Every structure is written in C-alpha cells, then in structure tokens.
Amino acid sequence: MFYQVEQAFQQFVDFILPPKCxxxxxxxxxxxxxxxxxxxxxNPPLCQQCGRSxxxxxxxxxxxxxxxxxxxxxxxxxxxxxxxxxxxxxLKYYNGFAIARPLAQIxxxxxxxxxxxKMIDGIVPIPLYPAREKERGYNQSALLARHFAxxxxxxxxxxxxxxxxxxxxxxxxxxxxxQNNVVGAFKGVMKGAKLPQHxxxxxxxxxxxxTLHEAARALRRLGVPHVSAYCLxxxx
Ligand SMILES: [Zn+2]
Ligand SMILES: [Zn+2]
Numbered sequence: 001m002f003y004q005v006e007q008a009f010q011q012f013v014d015f016i017l018p019p020k021c022x023x024x025x026x027x028x029x030x031x032x033x034x035x036x037x038x039x040x041x042x043n044p045p046l047c048q049q050c051g052r053s054x055x056x057x058x059x060x061x062x063x064x065x066x067x068x069x070x071x072x073x074x075x076x077x078x079x080x081x082x083x084x085x086x087x088x089x090x091l092k093y094y095n096g097f098a099i100a101r102p103l104a105q106i107x108x109x110x111x112x113x114x115x116x117x118k119m120i121d122g123i124v125p126i127p128l129y130p131a132r133e134k135e136r137g138y139n140q141s142a143l144l145a146r147h148f149a150x151x152x153x154x155x156x157x158x159x160x161x162x163x164x165x166x167x168x169x170x171x172x173x174x175x176x177x178x179q180n181n182v183v184g185a186f187k188g189v190m191k192g193a194k195l196p197q198h199x200x201x202x203x204x205x206x207x208x209x210x211t212l213h214e215a216a217r218a219l220r221r222l223g224v225p226h227v228s229a230y231c232l233x234x235x236x
Contacts, residue, residue, distance in 0.1 A: 013098075022090045022099055023083045030095070031087060031102045040079040041110060042234055050209055051075045051234060070216040071209075072118070072198075072226050076234035077110035080205055084233050088204050096138045104147030107202075107232055111152060116228060122196030123149040123156050126203040126215055127163040127186070144232060145202035159191050160199070160222070161215060170211060178210040186215045188222025198226040206231040 021032035047054050047061035051074040054061050078084045084106075091099050125145035133139050142158055149156035164187045170178050201215055206229070216227040 019098070022095055023086045029102070030099050035083045035087075038083050039106065040081050040084070042076050042079055046075075049073055051206075053236065069209075070213055070220050070227065071201075072228045073116060074206060074209055074212060074229045074231070075114035076206055076231040077107045078233045080207075080233035080235035088233060091140045091143075091204060092136075096136075096140050096143055100140065100143035101147050103232055104144045104151065107144065107148050107230065108151045111230070114230065116198075118198050118226060120154060120196075120198045120200040120228065122160065122199045123154050124160050124199050124201055124215075124219070125158055126201060126211060127158075127161055129163045129166045131166065141203045144204060148202060148230075154200075155196070157191070157196065157199070159189060160196075161218060162187050162189055170207065175208045175210070178208050182211050182214040184214075186218035188218045188224070190222060195223050197224070198228065199224050201227060201229040203229065203231045205233050205235055207235040
C-alpha cells in the first residue's frame with residue numbers, strides 16, 4: 001500500500017517538476033538514454049565467489065583460494081566508473097529518494113545473469129549507523145534494496161541486520177584498514193519465527209568486500225545458512 005502511495009506521489013512530482021538527468025541535465029529522465037548507453041556493465045570472466053574480474057582460464061581469484069568467504073557469492077550489475085559513479089554520488093548525497101528507483105532498475109536488468117542455483121528468500125540492505133542515517137535522512141542501500149526486492153518479488157527484510165557501532169567511511173581506508181574498521185560492526189536480529197535460508201545482501205558499491213563479509217558473518221551467526229551479495233557497482 002505504502003509503495004502505491006509513493007508511486008502516485010512520484011508521478012505527481014514528475015508532473016509538477018519534469019525530471020532531468022542528474023548527470024548531464026538533459027530533460028526527460030533522471031538517467032537519460034545517452035548516459036544509460038554509457039553504463040559499463042560487469043561481464044564474465046569473474047571469480048565464481050567474490051565476483052572480481054579474473055583471467056579467462058581461472059575460475060577463482062587468488063584471494064578466494066587462500067581465505068574462505070562467509071558469502072556464497074558477490075555480484076554487481078556494473079563497473080564503478082562514469083557515469084554510474086556520478087549517479088551513485090547523487091544517490092548518496094543529493095537525490096536518494098528519486099534516483100534509487102532507476103538505479104535499482106539497473107540491478108534488476110543485470111540480475112538474471114547472476115542468479116544463483118539456490119534461490120534467495122530474503123533481501124537485506126547493508127545498514128547505516130543510526131546517527132549517520134539520521135544525518136543523511138535515508139540509507140541509500142535500503143532505498144536500492146527495497147525497490148529491487150519489490151521488482152523481483154522477494155521479501156524485503158531490513159530489520160534482520162543492524163549496525164552496532166560507528167565506523168569510519170571505508171572510502172578513506174586501505175584494504176587492511178577496511179577489514180579492521182568493520183569487525184563486529186553488525187548484529188543479526190531475529191524477527192519472526194522463521195529465518196530465511198538464503199539472504200541476498202544489497203549495497204550500492206563493493207570495493208574489497210570487507211563490509212559485505214562482516215555483514216554476512218553476523219547473519220551466519222544468527223543462523224542464516226546461506227548469504228550472497230549483490231551491489232549496484234563494483235570498484236576495482
Ligand atoms: Zn544524462
Ligand atoms: Zn574471488
């Protein structure tokens with residue numbers, strides 16, 4: 001019901017203030033067709049586990065061979081380069097509510113390529129620390145995850161995972177610091193009698209995967225047997 005009201009409201013806003021591309025300002029859509037055609041989709045060959053680009057003859061990257069992951073797999077729709085990087089900047093700092101829907105649609109489009117053989121039965125966004133969410137006014141991952149879950153008709157379970165402490169923004173840290181920064185930052189929360197069997201974590205950008213790993217560990221501790229992740233973009 002809430003979703004229908006929101007959709008009607010969005011149509012009303014579009015009527016009063018016709019949208020323009022948040023990257024190039026062309027009138028018509030928040031992501032114009034010219035910018036859309038420049039999107040760099042992520043394509044194989046990828047590490048079967050973490051989703052990094054790999055050499056043609058490999059199946060798993062060296063990192064995944066040496067350190068086993070709590071995630072079944074990580075996948076992303078696009079590469080984190082322009083224009084997607086610009087759209088994600090808008091999603092995070094300016095236009096979250098409006099642009100989340102077309103960005104989630106990009107995730108929907110690439111999704112059939114990445115569906116695992118084990119069907120997912122719950123979609124969980126990476127939570128922000130409550131004070132940070134209050135400051136920003138929204139959680140960009142939650143906006144993406146909600147639209148994505150609605151489109152692929154899977155349960156949206158935002159309360160299954162919480163962030164228990166403040167962490168530095170990962171973007172300013174190196175790979176080792178990123179890992180330390182998020183240790184113990186998440187906690188799984190049992191809601192209802194039945195846990196999903198295969199959760200899909202959703203985030204806007206994946207770089208080293210440290211945040212996704214830590215979030216997956218928290219869900220596994222709660223008792224979720226399988227956790228995978230799907231992001232809008234993958235930074236290399
Ligand atoms: Zn454009
Ligand atoms: Zn890998």
